[in-house]
Amino acid sequence: MKTLILGFAMMVATFTACNNNDDQTKETTNVGDTTATNTAASNAEVKTASANEMVTAYLQLKNALAKDNDKEAAAAGKQITDAMQKTDEASMTAEQKKVYGEVKEDIKEHAEHVSNNAGKIEHQREHFDMISKDMYDMVKVFKPTQTLYVNHCPMYNDNKGATWLSEVKEIKNPYLGKKMPTCGSVKEEIK
Numbered sequence: 346m347k348t349l350i351l352g353f354a355m356m357v358a359t360f361t362a363c364n365n366n367d368d369q370t371k372e373t374t375n376v377g378d379t380t381a382t383n384t385a386a387s388n389a390e391v392k393t394a395s396a397n398e399m400v401t402a403y404l405q406l407k408n409a410l411a412k413d414n415d416k417e418a419a420a421a422g423k424q425i426t427d428a429m430q431k432t433d434e435a436s437m438t439a440e441q442k443k444v445y446g447e448v449k450e451d452i453k454e455h456a457e458h459v460s461n462n463a464g465k466i467e468h469q470r471e472h473f474d475m476i477s478k479d480m481y482d483m484v485k486v487f488k489p490t491q492t493l494y495v496n497h498c499p500m501y502n503d504n505k506g507a508t509w510l511s512e513v514k515e516i517k518n519p520y521l522g523k524k525m526p527t528c529g530s531v532k533e534e535i536k
């Protein structure tokens with residue numbers, strides 16, 4: 346757990362730097378924030394916890410990266426943050442609220458980077474790696490409506506490896522894409 350927290354601290358440092366290098370990212374984020382405020386107001390009546398919508402958007406992101414499609418990945422990143430706008434924490438159990446509270450800022454930040462980085466698929470994949478860790482924690486407490494498979498690719502990131510969630514048992518690697526579509530194996534089933 347300590348290693349994980351340290352890891353996140355280091356990632357935050359890295360991504361701060363990455364933000365500063367990208368004026369366009371800032372601009373887009375600002376526009377996004379304004380829209381987000383409006384969306385939040387108009388969705389005040391949406392009562393359904395959007396955890397499942399987040400998972401659906403995450404799976405779209407995963408499938409876009411597996412196809413090497415950076416534009417679809419960017420759109421899916423936006424869908425993740427849109428789903429989060431609708432989240433109703435009052436409808437969550439204490440355990441769900443705790444886990445969601447721990448991961449929400451992190452997921453939001455990484456999803457924003459994914460949506461702001463069409464054209465830089467390797468950069469999107471770095472953020473997808475982080476989102477995948479948070480989504481894993483989430484689906485452990487928000488029972489998914491469909492069976493999810495926890496897959497692992499040992500080669501990504503100079504053989505440090507990375508994990509992702511999938512709705513299908515068949516391996517379609519989102520980290521290596523068409524270069525090595527079947528690299529990886531199923532580690533766990535969540536239902």
Ligand SMILES: [Cu+2]
Pocket residue numbers: 360363364458459462468472
């Ligand atoms: Cu970034």
